[in-house]
Amino acid sequence: MKTSVVAKALKDSRFFKDFEESVIAEIADIGHLVTLEAGRHVFQQGDFGKHIHIIVSGHVSLERSTDLGDRAGRVVIDMLGKGRFLGCWSTLLGEPHILMSSAYCQKPTEIISIDGAELRHIMLSNTELGLRVMERLCFLLRDRIQAAYGAMEKI
Numbered sequence: 001m002k003t004s005v006v007a008k009a010l011k012d013s014r015f016f017k018d019f020e021e022s023v024i025a026e027i028a029d030i031g032h033l034v035t036l037e038a039g040r041h042v043f044q045q046g047d048f049g050k051h052i053h054i055i056v057s058g059h060v061s062l063e064r065s066t067d068l069g070d071r072a073g074r075v076v077i078d079m080l081g082k083g084r085f086l087g088c089w090s091t092l093l094g095e096p097h098i099l100m101s102s103a104y105c106q107k108p109t110e111i112i113s114i115d116g117a118e119l120r121h122i123m124l125s126n127t128e129l130g131l132r133v134m135e136r137l138c139f140l141l142r143d144r145i146q147a148a149y150g151a152m153e154k155i
Contacts, residue, residue: 007025009054011024014083033056033113036110051113052086055083060080060106080103
């Protein structure tokens with residue numbers, strides 16, 4: 001698989017859109033293009049998470065299963081499309097994590113999958129990059145938490 005496909009997807013993503021070419025190339029080296037059919041999961045709630053993903057094409061629903069006694073079911077936290085970022089952020093902290101939501105492809109979808117531990121290694125070797133990534137993650141997590149609270153109110 002050509003790194004240029006991964007690099008273009010990273011550069012076009014909301015998360016990495018203004019990162020330097022050299023940084024994009026370094027991260028692209030650890031990224032892998034994955035094609036998933038409609039209905040397939042990117043990851044499932046309760047699994048051990050170790051990857052982060054950028055959507056190249058398609059749509060993914062981020063969902064959480066809940067069981068609040070008489071109010072059980074699945075809620076959609078967010079619908080994510082091209083250029084959006086999802087996955088297990090705790091891998092960047094060097095700690096294991098159980099995924100708290102599931103991600104399902106709503107139509108055929110291509111994603112770039114990046115091992116969180118490998119990205120963490122790059123971030124530790126370049127602390128300026130590490131700070132930029134962590135800052136972006138803080139904003140992303142803020143937005144996801146707000147979306148989750150909004151979704152939970154619908155139960």
